[in-house]
Amino acid sequence: MAISDLLGGFADAITPVNLFFALLGVVLGTAVGVLPGIGPSMTVALLLPATFVLEPTAALIMFAGIYYGGMYGGSTTSILLNTPGESASIMTALEGNKMAKAGRGSAALATAAIGSFVAGTIATLLLALVAPTLVDLAIGVTTADYFALAVLAFVAVATVLGSSPLRGLASLCLGLYLGLVGTDVLTGQERFTLGVPQLSDGIDVVVVAVALFAVGESLYVASRLRKGSVQVIDHKGSWMTREDLRRSWKPWLRGTALGFPFGVMPAGGAEIPTFLSYATEKKLTRHPEEFGKGAIEGVAGPEAANNASAAGVLVPLLTLGIPTSATAAIILAAFQGYGIQPGPTLLTTEGPLVWALIASLFIGNVMLIVLNLPLVGLWVKLLKIPRPYLYAGILLFASLGSFAVNADPLDLVILLVLGLLGFAMRRFGWPVAPAVIGLILGPIAETNLRRALAISDGDLGVLVDTWFSRVVLLLALLALVVPVVLRAVRGRRATPEEVAREQEEDREVQKAANREGWGA
């Protein structure tokens, strides 16, 4: 059963060589994730090529470390950097940053790290328990059901992420288009290759992800670089007092309970559960006066939710082969790079590999809690890297990763073109994640749709033949229609007066910040 399989996974993962790769992944993942402007998705995309030279087990073990390490690194950045702003850990930043400014940075780092560990461990355990059960259910899933799931993931990711559903759809369309370029799998026909021979293999996922995340971000930061010296807040104070622990443990558990199920659902990963966790803790706290000024519950809960959802995302990925976040899409690409297609048969065909991966998630988690707090001085140094060198370095590694895939300079030209696209998307407020998910999931959706219709001899009724597909497609329809209806009912999204009032509030906050000398 699951437990003995998991123990087998541990046996595979606890060899000196594999432990070394787990450690390497954890340290690299945290170090890159700490760098400002680099979220978990970009960490995974930038480091993916480094794992390609390894054999699959070692690569996936290293990948597990990178994945969790990137999450840890992101929270350190948002707590210690004077200017928070990354979307997945924005809730951590809200209170954590205030705590650091109030001289309680160490406690904020500690509750984030321990909360991540608790949530990561519980959620990984849930993953190990849920995955085999879900696989049993998924064996009966038809190609039409898969198509329905993909549609739901498209709609959810496009409408949930970002500022407006239409902009999410725009990003999704770009991803679907990029996914179409290349040779059609079923008939071998070239599509949209513009006669360029290199494009007949399709555009490499690594190139797209690195372009949209790393190159796009670098260009965007360059266009509006925050001037002045980098200010890192001192991490002062005791790590964690008894009082801090007493106030933290419940938020950790509640955050985990929120984060895991949201990660499992195709709703774009960590953003919603971290937000919900923050709102919950704000409501339940006995210290409401501290919220907005550095309440430890506001760090503990969202940080746990963030990490629990990271493990939850792996459930649909490993059992169905459906990525529900940008990071998951890149991990799926990593599997495909080894000729492994995640799906219901994965646990039977590649069982030892998957269990070694899950065991490595546990191991990586332990390594992170042991390494992270003692190494915080090193992370602070990374945060202080002068920005010209930092972004030049990011582009250097972007070049390395994309060139190493095929050793073809054309990939670097594509990288630049798509990087400029990523730059434009950031300016327009188009979320990047739907594009990456569309790129990966588009071909999966098409293949399943065509297989389903081939079986039914072109009868479209096959798409709503099972209850499963009916429910899933209905959910997708609701996800698409409800926001539009809500907006119609409530009138426009925000009246000009509301916008003006919000801006006024923002200005007040900024003014207060400047008065106390935090501003740039």
Add this chain to the structure above:
Amino acid sequence: MNESEESVAAEVAPQPRTGFPGELVGAVLLAALGVYLLVDAGAIAIPNSSNTIGPRFFPYAVGGLTLATGALLAIRVLRGDRGPADDSEDVDLTAPTDWRAVAVIAVAFAAHALLINVVGWPLAVALMFAAVAWALGAVGVVRPFLVGLVVGCVVWIVFVKALSVALPGGVVLEFLTSWF
């Protein structure tokens, strides 16, 4: 409110969003991409063996969705809807766009792509590194170049010699390291 606070408020006030919306270009280009997909999908050859929906169907669907999304977004933008520009740790949303930096980086990156097979990856990437750092306000160009060159060479040695990744090193570096 005293004088200094007033100046602070003026300083952090968001940029007035007047002028031509760049997003309109994006939306129109997206719609154009949709048209391209719809037109070019008709040119995909259909082999006789495919009995149901062939390789054209999905491109048609994506093209239609893209065209519709682009058109709707263009209308929204014309009506005054603006997407909020992305926030990030190192981004100052109130700063005017530094197009010069973007242009320098784009040109430097394109140049390094073309130079790799000529002078080798380490040197090409060091030149790119120096140009990017300079565009972002680093002092001098010699130090960024040397930093880029050292990082490039170290990375090249690790990836090529230890991990056997295919990466052209350039004549000098390949000669110097040919003994191991």
